[in-house]
Amino acid sequence: MLRNPALKTVHAATQSFVTSQVRNYSRRALTTLAAFPDLRMETMVQTTTKHGMDVIHDPLLSKGTAFSLSERERLGIRGLVPPRTQEMDKQLQRIIRNLRECRTPLEKFIFMTALQDRNETLYYRLLIDKLEELSQIIYTPTVGEACQRFHSIYRRSRGMYFSTLDRGQMAAMVHNWPHDQVDVIVVTDGSRVLGLGDLGANGMQIPIGKLSLYVAGGGIRPTSILPVVLDVGTNNESLLDDPLYLGMGHRRLEGDEYYSFVDEWVHAIQNRYPNALIQFEDFKYPHAYNLLHKYQDKICCFNDDIQSTSAVALAGVLAALKARGKSIDNLNEERIICVGAGSAGVGVCEGIIDCMVEQGKVKSREEAYSKIWMLDQHGLIGNSQLGATDGTAPAPIGLGDRASLDERQLCYIKKDMKDRMSLEEVVKAIKPTVMLGLSGAPGVFTEGAVRAMADGVEKPVVFPLSNPTHQSECTAEQAFEWTDGRAIFASGSPFKDVEYKGKTCKVNQINNAMSFPGLGLGITVSRSSRVTGKMFMETAITIANMASEEQLKSGVLFPGVGQLREVSKEVAAKVCEVAYEQGLARANLTPGSNLKTVIEESMWNPSYVSLIRLADH
Numbered sequence: 001m002l003r004n005p006a007l008k009t010v011h012a013a014t015q016s017f018v019t020s021q022v023r024n025y026s027r028r029a030l031t032t033l034a035a036f037p038d039l040r041m042e043t044m045v046q047t048t049t050k051h052g053m054d055v056i057h058d059p060l061l062s063k064g065t066a067f068s069l070s071e072r073e074r075l076g077i078r079g080l081v082p083p084r085t086q087e088m089d090k091q092l093q094r095i096i097r098n099l100r101e102c103r104t105p106l107e108k109f110i111f112m113t114a115l116q117d118r119n120e121t122l123y124y125r126l127l128i129d130k131l132e133e134l135s136q137i138i139y140t141p142t143v144g145e146a147c148q149r150f151h152s153i154y155r156r157s158r159g160m161y162f163s164t165l166d167r168g169q170m171a172a173m174v175h176n177w178p179h180d181q182v183d184v185i186v187v188t189d190g191s192r193v194l195g196l197g198d199l200g201a202n203g204m205q206i207p208i209g210k211l212s213l214y215v216a217g218g219g220i221r222p223t224s225i226l227p228v229v230l231d232v233g234t235n236n237e238s239l240l241d242d243p244l245y246l247g248m249g250h251r252r253l254e255g256d257e258y259y260s261f262v263d264e265w266v267h268a269i270q271n272r273y274p275n276a277l278i279q280f281e282d283f284k285y286p287h288a289y290n291l292l293h294k295y296q297d298k299i300c301c302f303n304d305d306i307q308s309t310s311a312v313a314l315a316g317v318l319a320a321l322k323a324r325g326k327s328i329d330n331l332n333e334e335r336i337i338c339v340g341a342g343s344a345g346v347g348v349c350e351g352i353i354d355c356m357v358e359q360g361k362v363k364s365r366e367e368a369y370s371k372i373w374m375l376d377q378h379g380l381i382g383n384s385q386l387g388a389t390d391g392t393a394p395a396p397i398g399l400g401d402r403a404s405l406d407e408r409q410l411c412y413i414k415k416d417m418k419d420r421m422s423l424e425e426v427v428k429a430i431k432p433t434v435m436l437g438l439s440g441a442p443g444v445f446t447e448g449a450v451r452a453m454a455d456g457v458e459k460p461v462v463f464p465l466s467n468p469t470h471q472s473e474c475t476a477e478q479a480f481e482w483t484d485g486r487a488i489f490a491s492g493s494p495f496k497d498v499e500y501k502g503k504t505c506k507v508n509q510i511n512n513a514m515s516f517p518g519l520g521l522g523i524t525v526s527r528s529s530r531v532t533g534k535m536f537m538e539t540a541i542t543i544a545n546m547a548s549e550e551q552l553k554s555g556v557l558f559p560g561v562g563q564l565r566e567v568s569k570e571v572a573a574k575v576c577e578v579a580y581e582q583g584l585a586r587a588n589l590t591p592g593s594n595l596k597t598v599i600e601e602s603m604w605n606p607s608y609v610s611l612i613r614l615a616d617h
């Protein structure tokens with residue numbers, strides 16, 4: 001009788017969980033196990049038809065120096081690795097020592113990528129163990145620099161590229177991906193990478209980084225993720241002029257050509273992976289919205305910058321209300337300024353509006369809009385008939401042409417205020433309680449504006465959310481200095497806590513990373529057919545309620561990235577519940593007491609499993 005925990009879990013859990021667990025532990029593998037008496041029966045096993053160098057060079061199979069002697073025998077690699085078998089803890093010691101010798105964050109990025117390319121198990125073990133530190137390397141902010149330099153630091157391929165050369169071929173091309181099971185796809189067209197603008201095919205590092213967090217923070221299996229770039233060209237002149245650039249050397253497709261390109265890709269992907277969750281990432285405005293609206297009711301997809309950013313920003317605002325000793329149900333009492341009218345800015349504000357409407361303390365959606373003052377790169381979206389203020393409008397921030405505001409942005413128009421008022425003028429006029437930055441315009445939260453805000457409110461909520469660090473609307477030091485240490489502060493990219501007049505002022509990070517791994521986990525476990533607005537709203541409330549009273553008092557709004565796996569479990573459980581409530585779940589799970597256990601058990605955890613070679617056939 002086999003005493004394999006994989007089998008035990010299989011009997012204990014649900015169908016979807018079973019499917020994911022059994023994937024690598026086929027009946028055949030378990031039967032085969034009997035033929036290898038040296039294997040401890042408690043050990044998980046993985047089968048492969050590969051042997052020799054092919055095993056050593058496959059990052060999903062390789063254990064580096066950790067292959068046991070009998071494994072070396074079985075897999076035909078005896079003599080191909082140094083003689084001493086070293087367990088993972090020794091490997092980690094060596095890796096960490098080498099990592100510490102890297103001088104810059106970009107060197108660390110290259111080092112981590114090389115590790116991922118050699119040995120994914122070790123890569124994810126290290127990432128999980130040092131999530132707070134290393135998420136800043138493989139993700140925001142260093143990933144931004146890695147995108148800018150992608151064509152110069154390129155080493156080895158990862159993910160899939162679909163370019164204008166591939167039109168008409170995508171349905172066949174998707175079969176080049178080596179894995180039959182894909183749970184999560186992150187796709188970008190590189191048109192607005194973080195706050196860095198159009199980086200074309202260089203944007204590939206973003207899907208790779210996001211998916212590393214899906215695995216490390218959300219427990220998705222590394223074999224079940226697919227990073228994708230849709231290379232529809234770039235309008236970035238310096239990339240177009242650079243002979244080392246790796247993407248298509250033409251300008252971006254626009255209009256119908258663009259949308260039919262994306263459509264071909266969506267159909268191709270759906271054909272091979274009908275159940276995969278698709279995350280649209282870093283698409284510029286308004287494409288981001290148009291694609292979301294086109295596909296959100298047809299397939300299982302969402303836009304990270306619009307919806308996940310919105311969920312975490314809403315969580316931050318709600319937690320800030322608690323930190324001020326108020327109830328989270330009184331969002332309507334806030335006066336909110338949002339600088340940035342692109343996909344993230346509009347997305348965040350829509351999430352806040354939805355929440356106000358849901359709380360039922362505003363009479364109408366219009367009333368909710370009246371609580372938010374939105375500025376684009378020219379200043380307040382106000383009434384041009386009252387005249388435009390020339391004043392100190394923020395620097396151009398690439399949010400599109402002011403003249404072409406669409407109805408989504410025009411909902412925020414303030415008919416009783418002059419058009420294009422500067423941030424400081426708006427602050428003085430309306431005395432905001434919350435200031436959100438989603439502009440990609442560094443320094444746009446000026447000293448005058450933040451000081452004026454601090455004059456009118458005891459605990460000003462200052463959230464410069466643009467990424468990476470140098471695109472932030474203000475720094476943490478500035479926010480605390482200009483508010484005399486009273487700000488409730490969160491930024492999109494990490495900043496260190498600030499010592500101000502003998503007090504430690506807490507910095508929070510509001511990054512969509514707190515939301516998407518848990519969402520993906522919840523969608524995968526419930527096998528939900530769609531992603532819904534309610535899932536994001538519940539995610540926001542879940543995250544907003546995670547900090548203790550003590551933490552809130554000290555200015556901590558919710559757990560940091562270091563606790564991402566814990567956050568993801570909570571978010572996933574909520575997303576599962578909503579999927580069942582809304583009749584979208586297809587997994588045979590009963591929501592209730594064991595939901596969290598099922599979620600926890602379904603999370604992949606990097607550890608070496610015994611490899612067994614199956615004969616080719």
Ligand SMILES: O=C([O-])CC(=O)C(=O)O
Pocket residue numbers: 140193194195282304305466467492511512513
């Ligand atoms: O990637 C990040 O850090 C957050 C995000 O989606 C963005 O800024 O576009």
Ligand SMILES: [Mg+2]
Pocket residue numbers: 194281282304305
């Ligand atoms: Mg993004």
